[in-house]
Amino acid sequence: xxxxxxxxLELDALKETMNIGFGQAAAALSEVIDMQVILNVPKIAKVAxxxxxxxxxxxxxxxxxxxxxxxxxxxxxxxxxxxxxxESEGEKLVKLFTDDPExxxxxxxxxxxxxxxxxxxxxxxxxxxxxxxxxxLKDIVTYQPPRFxxxxxxxxxxxxxxxxxxxLALVFKTVFHFEAEDxxxxxxxxxxxxxxxxxxxxxxxxxNGIAT
Amino acid sequence: MVGNVxxxxxxxxxxxxxxxxxxxxxxxxxxxxxxxxxxxxxxxxARPVLLFLDLTMPGMGGIETLRAIxxxxxALPVVVVTADIQARTVDMVKxxxxxxxxxxxxxxxxxxxxxxxxxxxxxx
Numbered sequence: 160x161x162x163x164x165x166x167x168l169e170l171d172a173l174k175e176t177m178n179i180g181f182g183q184a185a186a187a188l189s190e191v192i193d194m195q196v197i198l199n200v201p202k203i204a205k206v207a208x209x210x211x212x213x214x215x216x217x218x219x220x221x222x223x224x225x226x227x228x229x230x231x232x233x234x235x236x237x238x239x240x241x242x243x244x245x246e247s248e249g250e251k252l253v254k255l256f257t258d259d260p261e262x263x264x265x266x267x268x269x270x271x272x273x274x275x276x277x278x279x280x281x282x283x284x285x286x287x288x289x290x291x292x293x294x295x296l297k298d299i300v301t302y303q304p305p306r307f308x309x310x311x312x313x314x315x316x317x318x319x320x321x322x323x324x325x326x327l328a329l330v331f332k333t334v335f336h337f338e339a340e341d342x343x344x345x346x347x348x349x350x351x352x353x354x355x356x357x358x359x360x361x362x363x364x365x366x367n368g369i370a371t
Numbered sequence: 372m373v374g375n376v377x378x379x380x381x382x383x384x385x386x387x388x389x390x391x392x393x394x395x396x397x398x399x400x401x402x403x404x405x406x407x408x409x410x411x412x413x414x415x416x417a418r419p420v421l422l423f424l425d426l427t428m429p430g431m432g433g434i435e436t437l438r439a440i441x442x443x444x445x446a447l448p449v450v451v452v453t454a455d456i457q458a459r460t461v462d463m464v465k466x467x468x469x470x471x472x473x474x475x476x477x478x479x480x481x482x483x484x485x486x487x488x489x490x491x492x493x494x495x
Contacts, residue, residue, distance in 0.1 A: 168383060175382040178427055179475045182454030195459040200381070200429045295476065338459070369388045 163355045170203055172362040173329075176295050177201040181333045181346070183291035184284040188335075191283060192255045195338035202332045211330065215347060218332060219243060226273075227308045228281025232289045234300035235357045238350035240289060242281040244343075246309060249273035251342045252280060278305050284335075284346060296361040329355050372490055374420030375399045379409040379436065380452070381428040385475070389423055389452065392479045396486065405429070406436030413444055420490060424469075426453040426460070434463065441468040448489045452477055 165173070178201055185196040206214045219225065224246035231239050244252070253276045282305050293300045331348040350358065376398045378389045386402050393400055401417065403409040407430055409422065422440065426433030433451065440449055448470035453460070456474045464472055471485040 171382055172384040175384045175475075178382070179454040182427070182456055182475065186456045186458075189457040189459065195457055195463075198427055198455060200427055366384065366387075369384065369391050 163352065163359055165205075165359060168366060169359060169362050172366055173331075173358065174201055174203050176292050176362070176365075177203065177288075177331050177333070177348075179295060180288040180290075180292040181335075184288035184346070185335060187283050187287040188280065192337070194255065194340070197336040197338060199334040204330045204332070206330050211349065214330060215241070215243075218345060218347075220245070223311050225309070225311075226277050228278055228285070228305050229308065230281065230285050230305040231303040232285070232293075232300045233303070234293055235298045235354070236289070236293050236296060236300055236350070236361075237354045238348060240285045241345075241347040241349070242277075242284055243345045243347070244277060248342050248344070249277060251340060252276050255337065255340065255342070256280065274307050274309075278307050280344075281305050281307075288346065289348065296358070296365070298357075298361070329358070372397045372486070374490070375401055375417070376486075377401045377403055377409060377412060377417065377419045377422045379403045379406065379423060379428075379433075380425035381405060382425070385425060385452070385477070388477055389482065392477060392482050393486070396483070398486075406431035406433065406439075409436060410439055410443075413440070413447075419447065421486065422447055422449045424449050424451050426451060426455050426464070434467070437464060437467050437469060450482075450485050450489070452482075 181198055181201055185198050189196045204214065226244045226246055226249055228242040229239060250273060253272050256276045256279070285305070286302065289300055329350050333346050334343060335346070336343045376393060378386050378400060380386050381404050390400050401412065401419070403412055406428055424433050424437060433453065437449055437451065440447060445468070449468070450471045450473060451464045451469045452473045452475060454475040461472050470489050473481050473485060
């Protein structure tokens with residue numbers, strides 16, 4: 160299959176769609192944690208399949224310790240999403256999420272609580288973002304259950320997830336910060352070649368709709 | 372309606388969408404692809420009757436741009452058009468002096484209602 164090329168205008172339309180999707184995700188999360196979520200301008204990159212893991216790694220400040228929620232989404236817009244958080248942020252997120260600044264640090268339960276909190280945050284962010292993008296492009300998506308990984312960023316793990324989503328065409332990334340807390344995370348969406356082909360048609364329809 | 376409107380957004384598609392919505396209003400439309408460019412236009416003497424402003428932009432963000440505009444051009448109505456629909460963000464831009472906040476993707480009826488309300492009020 161020939162590689163899909165996007166015009167500057169198509170990429171701009173995709174980026175704007177992502178911007179709206181990430182905005183929806185921030186609003187959903189902000190409602191849960193009762194705190195403003197600061198969004199960065201999203202970034203889109205076309206990356207060769209073999210280079211996806213190194214691309215993700217290059218975008219992370221500390222790839223040695225991270226927590227990751229991975230979730231597949233299925234539809235004409237399909238692929239895999241990764242929410243990456245530095246491992247040290249887990250406890251802060253639990254405090255934000257549970258609204259309990261004095262959270263007991265002792266005991267094994269915290270690990271489990273961190274894991275569940277991060278999965279839930281991933282679920283909220285990914286669902287709101289991917290769902291909004293699908294809605295704007297007149298698609299509907301379903302989701303597989305989110306999965307949690309922690310430890311050093313493993314290229315093989317990323318490669319395996321990307322391959323199982325059907326190759327690679329586009330990577331979307333944004334960084335979000337929580338107001339008044341030194342907590343940040345990164346969200347990546349990776350689409351396969353078949354989805355990229357559909358995305359191109361969908362954004363062309365969107366652009367044509369604007370022009371008329 | 373008469374007068375000039377400046378549309379500030381880093382996304383060409385977003386600017387095109389607003390231009391499409393406003394094309395039959397009689398207003399003349401100018402564009403800026405960043406907060407910095409918008410401030411330059413104003414500093415060079417542009418006298419718009421209304422300005423549309425995105426929030427999530429590279430470089431000078433929309434909040435910072437809004438703050439600068441409300442300081443340098445306090446009489447200029449600014450309509451914030453944003454994907455950032457968090458209640459706190461909406462409250463913040465209203466406190467900073469935004470005349471209206473409209474969520475992206477821009478809805479034609481909502482945009483036109485905001486324009487009519489604001490320009491009617493300002494006698495443009």
